[in-house]
Amino acid sequence: MKTLYDQIRSSFVRQNFLALLGAELESVEPGQVVISCRRREDLTQQQGFLHGGLVTSIADVTCGYTALTVIPEGQEVLTVEFKINLLRPVTGRKIIAAGSVIKAGKSLVITEAEVTDADSGKIVAKMLATMIPAARKEEAV
Amino acid sequence: MKTLYDQIRSSFVRQNFLALLGAELESVEPGQVVISCRRREDLTQQQGFLHGGLVTSIADVTCGYTALTVIPEGQEVLTVEFKINLLRPVTGRKIIAAGSVIKAGKSLVITEAEVTDADSGKIVAKMLATMIPAARKEEAV
Amino acid sequence: MKTLYDQIRSSFVRQNFLALLGAELESVEPGQVVISCRRREDLTQQQGFLHGGLVTSIADVTCGYTALTVIPEGQEVLTVEFKINLLRPVTGRKIIAAGSVIKAGKSLVITEAEVTDADSGKIVAKMLATMIPAARKEEAV
Amino acid sequence: MKTLYDQIRSSFVRQNFLALLGAELESVEPGQVVISCRRREDLTQQQGFLHGGLVTSIADVTCGYTALTVIPEGQEVLTVEFKINLLRPVTGRKIIAAGSVIKAGKSLVITEAEVTDADSGKIVAKMLATMIPAARKEEAV
Numbered sequence: 185m186k187t188l189y190d191q192i193r194s195s196f197v198r199q200n201f202l203a204l205l206g207a208e209l210e211s212v213e214p215g216q217v218v219i220s221c222r223r224r225e226d227l228t229q230q231q232g233f234l235h236g237g238l239v240t241s242i243a244d245v246t247c248g249y250t251a252l253t254v255i256p257e258g259q260e261v262l263t264v265e266f267k268i269n270l271l272r273p274v275t276g277r278k279i280i281a282a283g284s285v286i287k288a289g290k291s292l293v294i295t296e297a298e299v300t301d302a303d304s305g306k307i308v309a310k311m312l313a314t315m316i317p318a319a320r321k322e323e324a325v
Numbered sequence: 326m327k328t329l330y331d332q333i334r335s336s337f338v339r340q341n342f343l344a345l346l347g348a349e350l351e352s353v354e355p356g357q358v359v360i361s362c363r364r365r366e367d368l369t370q371q372q373g374f375l376h377g378g379l380v381t382s383i384a385d386v387t388c389g390y391t392a393l394t395v396i397p398e399g400q401e402v403l404t405v406e407f408k409i410n411l412l413r414p415v416t417g418r419k420i421i422a423a424g425s426v427i428k429a430g431k432s433l434v435i436t437e438a439e440v441t442d443a444d445s446g447k448i449v450a451k452m453l454a455t456m457i458p459a460a461r462k463e464e465a466v
Numbered sequence: 467m468k469t470l471y472d473q474i475r476s477s478f479v480r481q482n483f484l485a486l487l488g489a490e491l492e493s494v495e496p497g498q499v500v501i502s503c504r505r506r507e508d509l510t511q512q513q514g515f516l517h518g519g520l521v522t523s524i525a526d527v528t529c530g531y532t533a534l535t536v537i538p539e540g541q542e543v544l545t546v547e548f549k550i551n552l553l554r555p556v557t558g559r560k561i562i563a564a565g566s567v568i569k570a571g572k573s574l575v576i577t578e579a580e581v582t583d584a585d586s587g588k589i590v591a592k593m594l595a596t597m598i599p600a601a602r603k604e605e606a607v
Numbered sequence: 608m609k610t611l612y613d614q615i616r617s618s619f620v621r622q623n624f625l626a627l628l629g630a631e632l633e634s635v636e637p638g639q640v641v642i643s644c645r646r647r648e649d650l651t652q653q654q655g656f657l658h659g660g661l662v663t664s665i666a667d668v669t670c671g672y673t674a675l676t677v678i679p680e681g682q683e684v685l686t687v688e689f690k691i692n693l694l695r696p697v698t699g700r701k702i703i704a705a706g707s708v709i710k711a712g713k714s715l716v717i718t719e720a721e722v723t724d725a726d727s728g729k730i731v732a733k734m735l736a737t738m739i740p741a742a743r744k745e746e747a748v
Binding site for chain 2: 195198199200201203204205225226227228229230231235236237238240241242244245260262263264265266267268269270273
Binding site for chain 4: 487555
């Protein structure tokens with residue numbers, strides 16, 4: 185029988201974009217998922233910081249899988265929307281995104297994620313996201 | 326003398342992350358920037374759609390450069406925060422993000438971007454973003 | 467037979483909070499609703515500007531009714547979430563919020579609203595909102 | 608010498624809109640402010656729930672004063688933007704909004720607030736907000 189980690193991982197490894205970014209699934213608990221990403225020079229912006237789009241992508245995926253842990257097995261999760269505050273430029277060698285569930289409802293799952301610079305230990309981004317189980321969505325909304 | 330397009334482009338080409346994604350600077354006018362990105366299989370998620378993180382990164386960069394066109398030359402722009410609604414799964418061969426300025430203030434520039442699926446012509450995402458000129462920011466905020 | 471304006475108005479007048487604020491339903495078209503609110507001294511904050519919470523409430527209600535015009539009659543609309551940028555302090559005698567539909571999907575309706583200071587004609591706020599038809603929601607989400 | 612509570616309160620009582628809503632300043636600590644609001648029938652929407660605009664206004668003010676506790680005395684705080692997820696309809700007799708600082712930067716203060724239904728103890732809303740000290744803002748942005 186597949187564990188929750190296995191269920192999430194089997195979806196994670198099918199996302200080509202995550203492989204491109206070098207994202208790594210760190211841990212999976214019900215309502216809590218942690219994903220990391222190591223700094224690479226091709227993930228930076230013009231000032232040498234990790235790109236905000238990279239930080240955002242990691243946070244979004246973290247929110248998505250966090251939501252996936254609290255919906256019935258077999259369903260997919262799609263992002264309806266999210267907001268992210270980018271708090272500090274990222275100079276460390278790795279970022280760590282930790283997601284948690286705020287509210288798992290019948291139609292939607294509301295999650296949040298905090299992204300931390302693994303070297304400094306400081307928070308670099310905060311996201312608040314609305315996810316929808318895919319069985320209820322034929323289109324993105 | 327550098328045109329506005331040249332100024333934006335000289336920053337654009339220094340962003341390694343944009344090269345990784347294959348983003349292309351389509352056009353630059355004061356207060357309006359258009360950036361596109363062609364579909365590649367390594368930019369997709371588990372259902373074969375273009376990843377929401379990719380769509381978001383293109384929209385964010387578009388908002389950033391749109392803001393850059395309305396601030397004094399020589400300054401950088403950093404993203405304070407943004408919200409994005411992902412409206413439809415992206416199946417087309419290219420996405421086109423068009424940014425515009427809502428309000429260019431003394432401290433902040435508020436922009437929005439619409440991302441369209443070039444094949445269907447339909448809007449796939451809408452972003453509302455807050456940008457800050459970098460001279461006023463030592464950290465991301 | 468009730469017109470679209472009548473349908474919206476019959477819901478509008480049942481909202482005690484809107485009566486408290488002095489909100490007025492200006493016009494209703496499919497996918498476009500306009501609501502206004504006159505300045506009163508009890509709607510201001512400590513610097514004498516119209517309160518951001520007042521501006522936001524008017525924008526939210528405008529987004530909600532805009533969504534209501536594109537869903538089947540008999541259903542209610544509830545706000546899932548929204549983001550608003552407050553762009554300028556409001557000093558004019560009236561604000562006008564104009565809403566429009568970005569995407570009317572099966573599960574959710576995505577809308578936006580622009581709020582204008584009627585005296586200066588300038589935009590004072592921009593909102594991007596996610597609404598859900600109430601038949602699909604037993605709780606707010 | 609004025610305590611932090613006194614400083615916040617002297618601004619709070621000058622906001623006419625807060626008096627209209629019946630908001631109450633519960634507690635003030637550095638980086639943490641709690642504000643409540645009792646249910647009144649004139650604060651409701653058409654289904655009898657506390658209006659989302661009311662919940663949002665209380666959360667926004669809470670975020671604003673939370674930010675005010677971490678900036679130099681004598682400055683004001685203005686809301687740049689915020690996003691709020693409305694999680695549950697509010698049926699209780701009082702809501703309680705608790706704000707905290709995510710990042711106090713040189714130019715901006717990023718805060719969040721959770722609003723709880725005092726009767727059920729359940730979270731009814733979550734806000735993520737960007738505030739700016741007023742000395743740096745001639746307009747809202």
